[in-house]
Amino acid sequence: MTYELFYWPSIQGRGEFVRLALEEAGVDYVDVARGPKGVEKLMAALKEDARPAFAPPFLRVEGMTIGQTAAILMFIGERHGLAPNDPAGRIWTQQLQLTIADLVAEAHETHHPVGASLYYEDQQAEALRRAREFTAQRIPKFLGYFARVLGKQDYLLGQEVTYADLSLFQALEGLEYAFPKATAKELKRHPQLDELRRRVAGRPRIAAYLASDRRIPFNEEGIFRRYPELDI
Amino acid sequence: MTYELFYWPSIQGRGEFVRLALEEAGVDYVDVARGPKGVEKLMAALKEDARPAFAPPFLRVEGMTIGQTAAILMFIGERHGLAPNDPAGRIWTQQLQLTIADLVAEAHETHHPVGASLYYEDQQAEALRRAREFTAQRIPKFLGYFARVLGKQDYLLGQEVTYADLSLFQALEGLEYAFPKATAKELKRHPQLDELRRRVAGRPRIAAYLASDRRIPFNEEGIFRRYPELDI
Numbered sequence: 001m002t003y004e005l006f007y008w009p010s011i012q013g014r015g016e017f018v019r020l021a022l023e024e025a026g027v028d029y030v031d032v033a034r035g036p037k038g039v040e041k042l043m044a045a046l047k048e049d050a051r052p053a054f055a056p057p058f059l060r061v062e063g064m065t066i067g068q069t070a071a072i073l074m075f076i077g078e079r080h081g082l083a084p085n086d087p088a089g090r091i092w093t094q095q096l097q098l099t100i101a102d103l104v105a106e107a108h109e110t111h112h113p114v115g116a117s118l119y120y121e122d123q124q125a126e127a128l129r130r131a132r133e134f135t136a137q138r139i140p141k142f143l144g145y146f147a148r149v150l151g152k153q154d155y156l157l158g159q160e161v162t163y164a165d166l167s168l169f170q171a172l173e174g175l176e177y178a179f180p181k182a183t184a185k186e187l188k189r190h191p192q193l194d195e196l197r198r199r200v201a202g203r204p205r206i207a208a209y210l211a212s213d214r215r216i217p218f219n220e221e222g223i224f225r226r227y228p229e230l231d232i
Numbered sequence: 233m234t235y236e237l238f239y240w241p242s243i244q245g246r247g248e249f250v251r252l253a254l255e256e257a258g259v260d261y262v263d264v265a266r267g268p269k270g271v272e273k274l275m276a277a278l279k280e281d282a283r284p285a286f287a288p289p290f291l292r293v294e295g296m297t298i299g300q301t302a303a304i305l306m307f308i309g310e311r312h313g314l315a316p317n318d319p320a321g322r323i324w325t326q327q328l329q330l331t332i333a334d335l336v337a338e339a340h341e342t343h344h345p346v347g348a349s350l351y352y353e354d355q356q357a358e359a360l361r362r363a364r365e366f367t368a369q370r371i372p373k374f375l376g377y378f379a380r381v382l383g384k385q386d387y388l389l390g391q392e393v394t395y396a397d398l399s400l401f402q403a404l405e406g407l408e409y410a411f412p413k414a415t416a417k418e419l420k421r422h423p424q425l426d427e428l429r430r431r432v433a434g435r436p437r438i439a440a441y442l443a444s445d446r447r448i449p450f451n452e453e454g455i456f457r458r459y460p461e462l463d464i
Contacts, residue, residue: 051324054331054377064320068330070302071323088296091303092283098300099286105337113358114346115365126345126358133347145286 003029003076006042007057011222012174014069014104015057020166021073023209025080031214070097077163084157096149096156096164100171103142107171107178109225110134110230120227131230135182139175147190154199161203168193169200174224179231235261235308238274239289243454244406246290246301246336252398255441257312263446274313302329309395316389328381328388328396332403335374339406340455342366342462352459362427367414371407379422386431393435401432402424406456412461 003022009031022029033042033056045060046052053067059075066072074094077083083093098185113130114123146168149156155165172193175183187194200206209215218224235237235254239247254261265274265288277292278284285299291307298304306326309315315325345362346355378400381388387397404425407415419426432438441447450456 032262044305049328052377052380053327054334054374064323066323066327068327071327071330074326075323091298091307094306095283095285095298095300095303098303102286109341109345113341114361115369117369123361129346129355129358133349137347137349145284148284159427186276 001028001061003027004032004060005029005057006032006045006053006060008042009038010171011220012215012216012218012224013222016067016162016170016216017167017212018057018059018072018076020170020206020209021080021082021163023214024161024163024166024203024205025076025082026205027076027080037227055204070094070176071102073097073163073167080168082161082163084160084162089157093157093162093164097167098168099142099145100164103138103171104174104223106134106138107174110178111225111227120225127227127230128232129191131179132232135179135230135232139179139182139186142192143186143193147193150192150196155196158166163167163202165196165200166206169197169206172197174218177218178224178226180226199215233262233293234290234336236264237261237265237289238277238285238292240274241265241270242448243452244402244448244450244456245289245454248402248448249301249399250289250291250304250308251446252402252441253308253312253314253395254386255446256393256395256398256435256437257308257314258437259312288443302326302333304375305329305395305399314393314398316392316394318433321389325389325394325396325450328378329399331374331377332396332399335370335403336406336455338366338370339403339410342410343457343459352457356461359459359462360374360464363411364464367411367462371411371414371418375418375422375425379425382424384424387428393432397428397432398438401429401438404429406450409450410456410458412458413463 005018007013033039041058049065051065053065057069057072058065058067059072066075078090083090107197110131111120111127112123113126120127155161237247237250265271274288281297283297285297289301289304290299291304298307301334310322315322342363343352343359344355345358352359387393405453433442
């Protein structure tokens, strides 16, 4: 059984949350759009599926196509031991994932507050106002929330890593890349989040992935972009 | 067993997606914040939970607290026959719900493109640009997607109603309230979506709910706001 991941080939973006889960699960997968005629295959898949995804990322396995990052992670997590078995724990993991997704969406809005069909340069005035709100209000609120949930535990749910921990790691990496000053300030207030990040980065499969060329570097095409003027 | 729903008492907002599912399920529930000292109870619950929600709405039942609208709906849906039983159908329903959630979040961004901590009046210039993108690009893209998924079926998954249908009904009602011109144009292109909306509204429990005073009217405090200048 090989998973086929469909996502844009040149960015981490939302696909990265799925890549991290597949890597930690240690399963075989193909990052389709990074192979020959990859984007063509991605576009064709979007059109032909009986249960189509609205947008990448989406995952194909055993005749199913699953879209929406949080749904993909729930699926992978429950099949490969990256989520607890009890119903309450499963839904709590998904709830945390959806809150991380909200944070990620708001991070994207900082450089595209008017709309994704326009360039950043065409909405820079709006972006400056939005980023000020994000760094002053939203980063502290989200990171304060996750710090409270984490408490003195190793991972968000306790002793065992889940897909939500991998995603929080990725969100923190992204925030630090895009908003180094604002993020450093909050991580100083919540050192346990920085420890979680290091703990995830140190897991053998994640460490191997991060050191490989499968890990695309952050860049100014993805969700987390380093525009110094927005790090207020 | 009585469900306790915690949500702001004067708006439909995201809580309305949960109310619709509870009503269609025909279960006992209390809309806590609409009762005596309701908002106080909501604020206390947010602070005291061991597994806290990030924000309302959240649902309490049998000692569990579940936040995030899509997670709440998955939970209710699977317990009360508003989602299919097979794993592929369950995750497809959730995938559709998450795409509806994206549409709803973008509708909110039209009047708050800078941030939720500022009044609409303080971000009206940005809102005009954002709304133009939303009505020209995003409403057509989202409604085209759901029309494709629906096809000639009665409901998004076929013969049986799911929580995703209830949510799509609510999203269409909201879009029509907030953007009557832009929405009418798209519904004309996709009459099957209008039929779905009527089909949901005509379900006995939903019809009874909509006619009751439990249904809060749309207003300019919620997600879907009628600001005629934004209906471009």
